[in-house]
Amino acid sequence: MRLLAGINRTVVVSGGILLAVTLASMVLPWLSPNDFATQDLDQRLAEPAARAMHWFGTDNVGRDLLVRSMQGIRVTLLVAIVASLVSLVIGVAWGAVAGYVGGRVDAFMMRAVDGLYAVPFLFFVILLMVVFDNSFLLIFVAIGAINWLDMARIVRGQTLSLREREFVKAARLMGVSTSGIILRHIAPNLLGVVIVYLTLTIPQAILVESFLSFLGLGVQEPSTSLGSLVDDGMQYVGTASWLILFPAALLAIILMCFNFLGDGLRDQLDVRQQE
Amino acid sequence: MAQYVLRRLLAAIPTLFVVIAVAFMLIRFTPGGPFDEERVVPPDVERALIEAYNLDDPLVVQFFDYLGGLVRGDLGPSFRFEGRVGDLIVAALPYSLTIGLLAMLLALSVGIAVGSWAAIRKNSLLDRVVMAFAMTGISIPIFVIAPLLVLVFAVRLGWLPAAWSSSGGTAWLVLPVLALALPQIAYIARMTRASMIDVLASGYIRTARAQGLTTAEILRYHALKPAMLPVLSYLGPAIAAILTGSIVIETIFAIPGLGQLFVSGADARDYTLVLGVVAFYATLVMALNLVVDILYGFLDPRIRYR
Amino acid sequence: MTLLSVTDLSVRFSDALAVDGLSLQIESGEALGLVGESGSGKTQTALALMGLSPSNAIVTGSVRIDGNEIIDVDESAIRPLRAVRVGMVFQDPADALNPCLRIGDQLARILISHGLADAAAARRSAIEALARVGLPDPERQSRAWPHQLSGGMRQRAMIAAALIAKPDLLIADEPTTALDVTVQAQILALLDDIREDTALLLITHDMGVVAGHCQRMIVLDGGKPVEEGPVEAVYSAPEHPRTQALLAATRLKAAPPPLTDSVPALQAEQTTVAYGRRNRLEAVKSADLVVNIGETVAIVGESGCGKSTLAAALTGLVVPEAGRVVFMGQPLAADITDRPAAVRKGMQLIFQDPAGSLNPQMRVRDIVAEPLRVHAPGLSTTERRASVSAALADMGLDEQLEDRFPHELSGGQAQRVAIARALVLEPQVMVCDEAVAALDGTVRERILDALQAVQKKTGLSIVFISHDLGVVRAISHRVAVMYLGSFVEVGETSALFDAPRHPYTKALLDAVPIADPAAERPMVILGGEVPSPLSPPAGCAFHPRCAYAVDRCRSEEPEQRDVGGRQVACHRSEELEL
Numbered sequence A: 001m002r003l004l005a006g007i008n009r010t011v012v013v014s015g016g017i018l019l020a021v022t023l024a025s026m027v028l029p030w031l032s033p034n035d036f037a038t039q040d041l042d043q044r045l046a047e048p049a050a051r052a053m054h055w056f057g058t059d060n061v062g063r064d065l066l067v068r069s070m071q072g073i074r075v076t077l078l079v080a081i082v083a084s085l086v087s088l089v090i091g092v093a094w095g096a097v098a099g100y101v102g103g104r105v106d107a108f109m110m111r112a113v114d115g116l117y118a119v120p121f122l123f124f125v126i127l128l129m130v131v132f133d134n135s136f137l138l139i140f141v142a143i144g145a146i147n148w149l150d151m152a153r154i155v156r157g158q159t160l161s162l163r164e165r166e167f168v169k170a171a172r173l174m175g176v177s178t179s180g181i182i183l184r185h186i187a188p189n190l191l192g193v194v195i196v197y198l199t200l201t202i203p204q205a206i207l208v209e210s211f212l213s214f215l216g217l218g219v220q221e222p223s224t225s226l227g228s229l230v231d232d233g234m235q236y237v238g239t240a241s242w243l244i245l246f247p248a249a250l251l252a253i254i255l256m257c258f259n260f261l262g263d264g265l266r267d268q269l270d271v272r273q274q275e
Numbered sequence B: 001m002a003q004y005v006l007r008r009l010l011a012a013i014p015t016l017f018v019v020i021a022v023a024f025m026l027i028r029f030t031p032g033g034p035f036d037e038e039r040v041v042p043p044d045v046e047r048a049l050i051e052a053y054n055l056d057d058p059l060v061v062q063f064f065d066y067l068g069g070l071v072r073g074d075l076g077p078s079f080r081f082e083g084r085v086g087d088l089i090v091a092a093l094p095y096s097l098t099i100g101l102l103a104m105l106l107a108l109s110v111g112i113a114v115g116s117w118a119a120i121r122k123n124s125l126l127d128r129v130v131m132a133f134a135m136t137g138i139s140i141p142i143f144v145i146a147p148l149l150v151l152v153f154a155v156r157l158g159w160l161p162a163a164w165s166s167s168g169g170t171a172w173l174v175l176p177v178l179a180l181a182l183p184q185i186a187y188i189a190r191m192t193r194a195s196m197i198d199v200l201a202s203g204y205i206r207t208a209r210a211q212g213l214t215t216a217e218i219l220r221y222h223a224l225k226p227a228m229l230p231v232l233s234y235l236g237p238a239i240a241a242i243l244t245g246s247i248v249i250e251t252i253f254a255i256p257g258l259g260q261l262f263v264s265g266a267d268a269r270d271y272t273l274v275l276g277v278v279a280f281y282a283t284l285v286m287a288l289n290l291v292v293d294i295l296y297g298f299l300d301p302r303i304r305y306r
Numbered sequence C: 001m002t003l004l005s006v007t008d009l010s011v012r013f014s015d016a017l018a019v020d021g022l023s024l025q026i027e028s029g030e031a032l033g034l035v036g037e038s039g040s041g042k043t044q045t046a047l048a049l050m051g052l053s054p055s056n057a058i059v060t061g062s063v064r065i066d067g068n069e070i071i072d073v074d075e076s077a078i079r080p081l082r083a084v085r086v087g088m089v090f091q092d093p094a095d096a097l098n099p100c101l102r103i104g105d106q107l108a109r110i111l112i113s114h115g116l117a118d119a120a121a122a123r124r125s126a127i128e129a130l131a132r133v134g135l136p137d138p139e140r141q142s143r144a145w146p147h148q149l150s151g152g153m154r155q156r157a158m159i160a161a162a163l164i165a166k167p168d169l170l171i172a173d174e175p176t177t178a179l180d181v182t183v184q185a186q187i188l189a190l191l192d193d194i195r196e197d198t199a200l201l202l203i204t205h206d207m208g209v210v211a212g213h214c215q216r217m218i219v220l221d222g223g224k225p226v227e228e229g230p231v232e233a234v235y236s237a238p239e240h241p242r243t244q245a246l247l248a249a250t251r252l253k254a255a256p257p258p259l260t261d262s263v264p265a266l267q268a269e270q271t272t273v274a275y276g277r278r279n280r281l282e283a284v285k286s287a288d289l290v291v292n293i294g295e296t297v298a299i300v301g302e303s304g305c306g307k308s309t310l311a312a313a314l315t316g317l318v319v320p321e322a323g324r325v326v327f328m329g330q331p332l333a334a335d336i337t338d339r340p341a342a343v344r345k346g347m348q349l350i351f352q353d354p355a356g357s358l359n360p361q362m363r364v365r366d367i368v369a370e371p372l373r374v375h376a377p378g379l380s381t382t383e384r385r386a387s388v389s390a391a392l393a394d395m396g397l398d399e400q401l402e403d404r405f406p407h408e409l410s411g412g413q414a415q416r417v418a419i420a421r422a423l424v425l426e427p428q429v430m431v432c433d434e435a436v437a438a439l440d441g442t443v444r445e446r447i448l449d450a451l452q453a454v455q456k457k458t459g460l461s462i463v464f465i466s467h468d469l470g471v472v473r474a475i476s477h478r479v480a481v482m483y484l485g486s487f488v489e490v491g492e493t494s495a496l497f498d499a500p501r502h503p504y505t506k507a508l509l510d511a512v513p514i515a516d517p518a519a520e521r522p523m524v525i526l527g528g529e530v531p532s533p534l535s536p537p538a539g540c541a542f543h544p545r546c547a548y549a550v551d552r553c554r555s556e557e558p559e560q561r562d563v564g565g566r567q568v569a570c571h572r573s574e575e576l577e578l
């Protein structure tokens, strides 16, 4: 894939860290003697120590924070990626159709997007969470439903300008069929932008998920996510600060890596487009 | 121009209608009515209550009753709390308004200043450091920043109060406003820097230099306005972010504002209260977006209102 | 008095030497021309003279403005000299004015910044300055936003800005390159007018521009001054090959002789194209055009007159409101998608922007092969490869380019790939919309030669849209002159160039700079600008700018008539001595 040719350092480093964190979240719980749900009341609020592999310490019911954090990462990433894919599918389909068909269809579809922009969505999500009793699946849908608007706008803008680009006109003149134009000329040129915005949508989704979890509306015990862990840790800010520091730090690192990755990829794409 | 504003206002009405309708239906499909938990209410009292609130009318009738009230500025009585929803919102609003406005002002002034400053010193060490901080800022969720601020400034250093208290003063404002503003400062600084760098590389800045204007004049007179355009279009999302952020902040700092009202209303399944707050927020966001769009037209003469 | 004195100026970048040992002097009241191809270091010279070199440039040597050294001194020492001693005009007027500030305010700011006037006085001076450069209604225009002005008006405003602080010297870097010939002539005349109080350093790639307007000139090549002297001497006996090449580029070539037999390949009949519903704009009005087999027909006219729109209508990219297109005797569907494959194969379009017309994600080989996949799916891979290589070779491109992506090509190479892609189908008609406008002199020559060679070999018909009358004369058999969407004169090239029959054709030809310092220049320069096509003037659309307009022209629209073997739309074409 050409997008990977001559990658800049930001992309390599942030991508590498993300890969490492993801691997760790899968491997560490398996290596550790501890389990994310098992409570050990003798070991409540133990400080981080190598003993018994409680490297991140334990929580108020004696569960190992390292394993719980890894579990949290998995849930957080899963939610974010699935939600982003939902927003990707809706956003790309909506945007590409509006952009390629153009005219009144475009005007109508984009009017709808503009309207939705003005809606304070998070309040609806909170409402949904309350109504449907914190369904895990609903988190994906809710987050995806918020994030597709940006994707739709970007894809539509790109499609619109690609359609007017001269190489697309040239292809029409040559007699290339509509499907050929979309497949060979529009889609490959959309791909870069979509990948870049996908990497920027994921941290957004993580933020929303952890925000909901923090409000106690997200993942349910004993499963957990980084947001829930931060929420739990809040109560011990003054007394057992590791309970908030470790998950918060992991959350920040993951978010930062995604942001850097998206930024780096975007820079790369910009350079290519300028050339 | 006036026509444009009028058209936008008219276009907002159907959107608002849909928002309220959806919220109304959602609330009504909630399993569990407002009085479910407390079964202590004797049946005849419950009957009276349901009648008082017209809960046995058909949904559509209830909805239009509610809309009628809305138009008259009456958001109905609260199910769970003393008083009417309108009064509850009015009582909570000053708190939210204060921290929201202060956070927005702080974010704009600091973000624009820092961003422009970094752009002028593009690629210097300081620029890199500032931008690394900004990247950190947009990557740390607000509910992580807030406890950390509490940990440092309230728990360890003891300089500032960790929560709102009715005894007044303004010191309680500092941490919530700071927590709310920090991510926005970071966003706005990054955005300002990027657009300022673009603007500074443009032909008319070169012209201005060839005309012998000083760097300060060029920045203030030529660069600031065009560089602010992308920042201005971010204001809409920024307002939304501050509104939702205030839910968390008001919870963490125990501030009796709109965010907390919303959360406790949602917890208690207080139909009218939650509906009222959502309707209020939706109106607010739409109104602010309109203001932003109009401001944009003032800054960018190429936009013409149609 | 010596206003500007430059000794041994060099501007170095990490990977290139942009200016290499330039020395020059400008005395008060003098006009010096600095000429060179694109990339020869002209703009870097201009910037260095004002202390505006980019931060990654290393500037050595000496530049003195009125005796003040500006190399290696603090910016604060140069600042008072800018605008007050030396004013500057840049190439692209679209980019040189701040889009968010009113014209008058931008001008006034210069005086305020230098402490030359208070706000009220500066505003008055701004209006005066705008009046002096011939901007109509300066009072109102001073309150206009840049986007409300046409390119020519913006360039006038830029000159007003450069002159407002009454400098002794004006540096103009390609001040007319982005403009139409007619507007270029106006701006050059303006530069002549202001010479009473101001010396001029005129930087350009066009030897024609220097000829009538400078006394001395310097030719730059690869950053080095290669020839210098009085303009007359350099033109009459150019010594350096670069000077000779630049001069050759401006020399009008003889037009190809008219074709002996004419079989129409492509015809537009009464074609009308309109844009917009509420604000209806007729971009092309009842246009008739015939292109014969093996013939090149040029369409010329000022920017916005509807040339590209007609090209799009011919090729089916826009659907005309009225009229029809006939291809090889067969009437065509208006929309491209309804046209049969043979037609889509037989008619190709080349665009102005070479980079934009190639898909950035495809290799050159696949780009050129794509039309074959569509129209000759039966070809084997080897056959297809052979055709691709042959088409590229026809355009003088190496096989090793086939693996490249478009961003790895130069502008000239990219345009040749685009032409190869069109030629691989062996079309009967090719429409070139400003196909060589973005290219440099020598590259342009080569592409035109290659096109002409193909035409000789295959009998290709070419519709050649261009604003460059020199190129048009060199390659086209016939010329069609367009004004506000209508053809005002159509005829054989050399006859039309030698004796135009329509006042607008005459004005266009007169506006072309003559690369001969001794030549007599026309006294009348076409004034004003193209009116808005949204509200075209009544009667003859050209009448507000026509020096020969009479009452009848203001009310009655002239029909196209045959005047001495030429199609002309002017009431007075028989009687006028043009």
Ligand SMILES: Nc1ncnc2c1ncn2[C@@H]1O[C@H](COP(=O)(O)OP(=O)(O)OP(=O)(O)O)[C@@H](O)[C@H]1O
Pocket: C275, C276, C281, C283, C301, C302, C303, C304, C305, C306, C307, C308, C309, C310, C467, C533
């Ligand atoms: N898509 C469009 N919508 C509305 N107006 C248009 C459109 N395209 C062109 N025009 C207008 O139609 C007229 C003719 O435009 P066209 O691009 O054909 O001019 P041109 O002669 O090719 O100019 P140039 O020399 O600058 O390329 C202009 O007034 C232009 O503003």
Ligand code: SF4
Pocket: C502, C503, C504, C540, C541, C542, C543, C546, C547, C548, C549, C550, C553, C558, C569, C570, C571, C572, C573
């Ligand atoms: S018709 Fe009249 S106005 Fe038009 S070109 Fe001829 S003389 Fe001029």
Ligand SMILES: [Mg+2]
Pocket: C307, C308, C434
């Ligand atoms: Mg054109």
